Structure formats: structure tokens, C-alpha cells
Amino acid sequence: MGSDARGRRHASPAWLRAGREARPHAAMPRGQKLVAQIVETSREHMQPAFVERLDAWDLAESAGMELPPVMIYGEDVTHIITEEGIAHLLRCETPEEREQAIRGVAGYTQAGLARDKRMVENLRDRGIVQYPQDLGIDKRMATRDLLAARNIKDLVLASGGLYNPPKHFRNW
């Protein structure tokens, strides 16, 4: 699932490009599987999605497991996408850069607030961390105006009358 099976017979352009981005100076060209994690920095009730220590450690201890149960190891993750921005982890050159790239898109979680601002700005200059404005996106345009259907009436019209909303949603 998340792990990168490194040998592969059939190359795809994305797999080849990720391989180039991850090892720009390698003598032998290789591919890399794309593992992109899309996540909101905070889940319900402000529970952070980014933490300094995984629950897997406690679980391993309480359940008597040999290892902390981890489904996808961090080193296999190539990109993290949050509402704050994109971290191109595969292009980080050191573990420290990787750490700061993750903190750079972790928003207002404790892990995000503990970022090294200068290092994140440096990663941003190199396009390893990208915020919406770096991609030419104006966040302020995120209003209802961009939705295909802005209200219940639009949904009824779009469905060609198939959608019959409950009475209390009809205000026209």
C-alpha cells in the first residue's frame, strides 16, 4: 500500500519523475512510488493530525507487540498536502529538512508552531514547501461563488427535478 516496492517493470512518467526528484545526483537512474498524504492539520475537536510521538508506541507496549504498528513509514511518504500547503518531502536532502517541511505545512498544531521559520522559508524558496500563494491561488476567493451549486434550489435545478428536498429546506 504505502511502501515503495523499488523494483518495477513498467515505468510511468510520474514514477520516473519522482525518482529523479528524490535522487537528483544518483549515478543510476531510479523510480520512486508516489505516496501522497492528504490531511487536515486538525481533526474534529482540534485534535492535531501531526504529533511528535505516534500512539503506535503506546499501543505496541499495551498490546505486547514486537514493534509499534505502523502502516506507512514516513520515509516512504513523498508528499504531504494540507490546507496550509504542500510539502515535497522527496526533495528534502536531510532528515532535518524533512522535519521542517512537515512542520511547515502542519499549521497551528503544536508540531507546526514548533517550526524553524527561517528553515521553512528557505524550503519555500526552493519550492519544497509550497503555500497557495506560491501556486498562484488566492485563498480569499474561497467563497460560495465558486461552488457549482450555491443553495438547495441550485441542487434541485441541477438534478433536473429528481432531487426533492425536505420541506424545511425549501425557502423559495
Next chain:
Amino acid sequence: MEQFVMKFQVTNRLTTSTSPRVCGVVSSGNLEVLVESGESEDICRIDVNTPAEGFRDIWNAVLSDFVERQPVGGVRITINDAGATPAVVSLRLDQAIDIFRSEKP
């Protein structure tokens, strides 16, 4: 329910002063932001009403970034929060300042 006021010393003054403006709505995961002219030119006063208790540090971080990003000297802001995430709070604040600056009614 938690209520608090934060005041920030700001050098960048918001020049266009228009009538009060509202952005966003009080609905789940959203918030309402009221922007109006304040008393002092170098102060940005922000009143926060939020149902979630115990997130003062995060509010402080979000609002500090906001006053650093926008020219908000001489502005008074009132927030009626309904459990919005920090990203939504930042977004609505930016949108509210945008609306407040524009001349359109």
C-alpha cells in the same frame, strides 16, 4: 463559551475607513467576523467569542500572524466563532479585511 479581548500594537494603519462590514456566518465550523473602525490608529483590538474553551494559545498564534500579514492599525474586529479551524479563521479574517478595504457597498 469563552470570551476574551486581544489588543495588538500595529504600525501599518488601514487607510480606507468605511462603514462596518461582516464576513462569514455563525454556523458549524465557520465564524462571523465584524470589522469596523477602532479608537486608536496604532491598535488593533480583536474581541473573540468562541464556544471552544482552552485554545487561547492557538487564537493568539492565529491572530498574531494575521496582524503581521495585514495592515490593521485602527481597526476593531469582533469574532463570533462556531468551532472554526485555524485555517478557516485566517481565511475569513483576510476576506473581512478585503471587504472592509474595498469601496463597494
